[in-house]
Amino acid sequence: MPQTIVTIYSRSRCPLCDKALALLLELKEEYDFDLEEVDIESSDELTERYGLMIPVVHIDGEEAAYGFVNKFDISNRLQQKKEI
Template sequence: MTQTTITLYTRNRCPLCDKAKVTLDELKQEWNFKLEEVDIETSDELTERYGLMIPVVHLDGEEVGFGFVDKFDISNRLQEKTKSNELK
């Protein structure tokens, strides 16, 4: 079984991004996933795509949240993903 990956698209000097990181760090205590951070300012394409939306959270490549990242919502998505993987 492959490990779930959460990707956090972020940038420097972004208070919402800092809050999202804290939320995801808290979730890591409950759930087993790999957390990747991507600074959108390293790519013109990412800046264009996510500039007004950050932070953006992807769960295994699927966008599951942006702006204010809700811990309860991400936790539910992780639970759904775990159940789905167990059925495979």
């Protein structure tokens, strides 16, 4: 079974991003997934796309959450992936 990839789009000096990352690191103890962090400031396209939405969390390329990232919602999505 391919490894699930969770990507967080964020930027430095972003308290919501820090909270979302901490939440994902917590979930990583419960679910097996690769975590990728992408700083949107590394790309004009990403800044334009996600600038007002960050943090944005994708699970296997699908947008799962943005702004206030909810642990329960992400956990449910990871559980669904695990069951497939």
